[in-house]
Amino acid sequence: MFKSVLVANRGEIACRVFRTAKRMGIRTIAVYSEADANALHVREADEAVLIGPAAARESYLDGAKVLAAAKATGAEAIHPGYGFLSENADFAEAVAAAGLIWIGPDPASIRAMGLKDAAKDLMIQAGVPVTPGYQGADQSEETLTAEAARIGYPVLIKAVAGGGGKGMKRVDDPADFAAGLASAKREGAAAFGDDRVLIERYITRPRHIEVQVFGDKHGEVVHLYERDCSLQRRHQKVIEEAPAPGMSDDVRAAVTGAAIKAARAVNYVGAGTIEFIADASDGLKADGVWFMEMNTRLQVEHPVTESVTGVDLVEWQFRVAAGEPIPLKQDEIKLNGWAMEARLYAEDPANGFLPSIGKLEHFVMPDGIRVDTGVEQGGEVSQFYDPMIAKLIVHEDTRGAAAARLAEAAGEVEVWPVKANAGFLKRCLEHPRFVAGDVDTGFIAAEGDLTVSEDEQRDVASIALFAEHNYEAEHQIGNDWSSPWNDTRGAMGLRLNGPSRSVWALTAGGRKIVAEALSTQTLDSSWRVGPEANSKLAQHIYSDVKTGWVRVGEKFFPYFRSDDGLVLFDEGDAVLVKAVEVGGASAVAVSDGSLRAPMPGKIVATPVKAGDVVTKGQPVVVLEAMKMENALTAPFDGVVESVASLGDQVVEAAVLAVVKGD
Template sequence: MFTSVLVANRGEIACRVFRTAKRMGIRTIAVYSEADAKALHVREADEAVLIGPAAARESYLDADRVLAAAKATGAEAIHPGYGFLSENAAFAEAVMAAGIVWIGAPPAAIRAMGLKDAAKTLMVEAGVPVTPGYMGEDQSPERLKAEADAIGYPVLIKAVAGGGGKGMRRVDAGEAFLDALGSCRREAASSFGDDRVLIEKYILSPRHIEVQVFGDSHGEVVHLFERDCSLQRRHQKVIEEAPAPGMDAATRAAVTAAAVKAAKAVNYVGAGTIEFIADGTEGLRADRIWFMEMNTRLQVEHPVTEAITGVDLVEWQFRAAAGEPVPLRQDQLSIHGWAMEARLYAEDPANGFLPSIGKLEHFVLPDGVRIDTGVEQGGEVSQFYDPMIAKLIVHAETREEAAEALADACADVEVWPVKTNAGFLVRCLEHPRFVAGDVDTGFIGAEEGALTARRMSEKALQGAARVLRFENVGGDDSFSPWDGWQMPIGLRMNAEPVLRQTVFVDGERTVLEIDDAVSAHYGHLEPAHGVTVYFEDGWPFEVSSFAKLGAAGGTASDGSLRAPMPGKIVATPAKAGDVVTKGQPVIVLEAMKMEHALNAPFDGVVGEVAFAVGDQVGADAVLAVVEAGA
């Protein structure tokens, strides 16, 4: 076994790999960009090396700099984590050529499965069922649209070199295809350096089922059962669970056997995931599940598999890389209980899920559950990297118990002023459809209004009003008819006064009567920026006795489209003088590895587009202006 490991990654996965390495007595080495100089993963490592500026292409994606750091520190092995260079075959070969142990898939397997069209062809040859679609060399927009028309809508455009939900677009009608193709190609080129795509039939009521596989250098491959990752938004997984609800023994046997067959077809070594798309209209059936792709790396959602099997997959990766056999035979692996994982993102569900950046002035995560994170209170959420800031993982005897425990954990999240999706996660986990296991990849889109609506409960309002009342009278909770912050209603001698309190919640005025019959539940209140923040079920609410101006960014009432965060202009679908309708894209901003379209707020004419493609812009910059009228 090697004695030192460099993790060529950042954030929570670097911290997660370090945890296992330290338990095994292996020295840990971190790499970091200038933006991550004070990051948690840097402090948790035994040694850390600066490898470049904030931009990932100049640091974490620079293979030469990472390899130089490994040589300079005497690292005997490199673990790539996920994302960045984890599925870069050339990097893996360079690591091995330098005499350093590569803790990842064989380069040949990475290449075989890295291009989705070639991988599907290989799976057909191996006898693994695949979804119908087009994987041809002709990448002209005309040919791609013709193929999509022939397949029949809806279709899914997917980057050939894609992964992690990047470079994917669902298209429901032919007239929307070319715009979606352009957006998909830009995102694919930015994320993977390859803008080629394939077209697949979009499965109605689709469920995303994946199987964890593990192989060793002696030809053995085992599976560690399946995960259900159907709860997604824009092809990004939100909540994952293991095992999959509704999976019977016969279907499990068929899908896991197909996964093992797929892994053996590429002589796979290490941890990998075979992803399948299932038509859930009639439940899970073996003849309605098709191969989608293989991820030749450790997955973000690997903790739920670890929870139900009792296996440490990172330790298994270390042992396989050191030439050891798979630690357990297939008949020694079994499912125990139910596990769920929620991805905590720095984003604002109430504002179109726009990523949120800034300092984590207040950052509290729940006790009693597994937390994988790479940030802490006082740290920064940067514009340069993925907005996921933590994973919350629970394990229980039953699915119902796991869902309830995870909902409780998400409800206890307190983050400020960075916005998170914690409240949204609670809503998902408590939704009757999710509780019943009636979930497909369209669930969030269909239920988004109910899942993102923010409103304080009466109990929370009462608690906030009492705290404000207490603070505004200088700590004296006694009643006075002359107190300006509380007004008696129907004042009579020898009668209990009725108190009315004005409360502004996120800038909206509410007047309520303080009801002594309601339990004095004050919730969690933290002073910040001159207001009090009340956390309820994962949602933060700014409460005060006075009106507060709303935050900048987004769309102003005068038609100006402002950058919600720093980023780069990647497209200008509308030009000055163009007539646009409400909701039509005017300018597209790329930030935090995602594209964000700023749309016309009403019917009108584009009066100005202030920036060109390629321009870098700051937060709140006016990118374009739409003038009312035509």
């Protein structure tokens, strides 16, 4: 076994590989960009090397710099993690040429499966069923348009070198094909340096099922069962689980058998995933599952497989790369219970899931479960890299128990001021359709708004206001803060002949809300909060300088005092609450038609120009940020007054376009 390993990656996957390496007594080496100088993975490594500026192409994607770092530190092996250089055959060859151990498949296997069009042709030859489509060399718009018509709409345009939902566009109407094609090509070129695409029939009720495979240098290939990754948004996985719900023995045998056949077709060595698409319109059937692609690396969702099999896949990668055989035979790999993983993203579900960046002023993860993360409180979420900040993983005896535990864990997440999708994850996990196992890749879009409602925000705002005034009473009025009689400023509207009632104009989560608070005039620090007809008893049970807890019945609300105001955490959602003057300058303004950049990025498309008439929801400008395209749309019907120039690099809050109403 080698004695040292350099991880050519960052964030949670680097930290995760380091954990196994340290357990095995292997020295760990990190590489980092200037943006990651204070990152968690840098501090967790035994040694770390700066390899370049923040931009990935000048640091993590520069193979020569990574190899120079390996040479300078005496690394014996390189683990690529996932993303960046993990599926770069040229880099794998360069590692071997430098006399280092490459912890991954042979370059020939990477090349064979690296391009989706060539991989599909290879699978057809190997007898693996593939999705009907077009993966030809003719990339002219005329040919691709004609092929889409032949396949039949809806179709899926996919970058041939794509992954993670990048360069992937669903098109339902022939009139939208040209725009979808252009967007897929841009994302493919930006993310992978290759703008070629293929086209597939879009299965209307698709499920995403994948099989973890593992091969060694002695010709052995095994599978570690399947995962279901159907819960997706914009083709990015959100929640993954193992095993797949509704998977019968005969379908499992067909899918895992096809996966083994696919791996053997490329003489596969190491950890890999064979991804399939299944038609879920009438349950899973052995003849209704087709090959999509192979990922020649470790997957983001590998922890669910580790949980149900008891296998450390990174340890297996190390051992196989060192020339050892796979530690277990196929009949020794058993399924045990049910595992689920939720991806915690730095994004704002209430604002179209736009990515969020900035310093993690407050960052609390749930206890008692596995949490894989590469950030910590005080760290930064950068505009330069993927917005996933953590993975929450649970393992229980049954699917129902796993979903319930993961929902509970998502509800315990506290992140501020960076926006996160924890509350959204909880609502997905508790949705009756998900609980019943009735999922497909269109689940999130079909179920509509899974963000918090204004009524819920009003209730939370009232409770937050209660916590704010109790805090001020404790720290500014005196120790006997539990009694409303000590409210010398009259903030509670105290009356001697009955409960005091205050009506407050607030902004909660950016919305203007009217909330009520009624003092119980007791000495127990309790208020009735919320609309009077449906008021709830709130009790302030804990407070220190920055944090505290409020109890409402049997429910506990943690809060955090930010410089921006009071932040109350409600089942994973963070709600910023401020008192405002009705009609005053702090009131929430109606949109003036200015489309502002939600974060720094680059203008990659301007579908309209000044003077064009647009309708509400029509794309006006497209911003590329955090490796994804984000379309900013017209807030109402009107005329475009101005629009930013193609290729502009813009800062957060910059005005990208202005739409004037009719």
